[in-house]
Amino acid sequence: MNSRKPFIAGNWKMYKTCSEAVETAGKLVKLLSQTSDVDIMIAPAYIALAQVHEAVKGSCVMLGAQNLFWEKKGAYTGEISPEMIVSAGCTYIIIGHSERRQYFGETNETVNKKIKAAISYILNLFFV
DSSP states (O other), X not given: OOOOOOEEEEEOTTOXXXXXXXXXXXXXXXXXXXXXXXXXXXXXXXXXXXXXXHHHTTSSEEEEESOOOSOXXXXXXXXXXXXXXXHXXXXXXXXXXXXXXXXXXOOHHHHHXXXXXXXXXXXXXXXX
């Protein structure tokens, strides 16, 4: 018998505004308040990370980001660093999503850089 705890991840992609994400996160926290037999992670859009972190703080719902850039700082318009992700309250990161490869041309090389950056910030990897 497998003693591994199930893991449920919700990648919200680009489907919720900040207020919608906070509202949904709050509902999840209430629904799952008695849950301990499954790990749950949600990944809202970047602009909602800090607010959703406040909504899930102290609950069983963990926060993740949908992507990261491997550099710590720099002139990388539109990107987000591992440090920024951690400072927003995230403990998980989604890396290697097929949509990133399809629409943004990510390669095994860039995914590898992202994995190394995430590990250096002790982010839990959700590799898809």
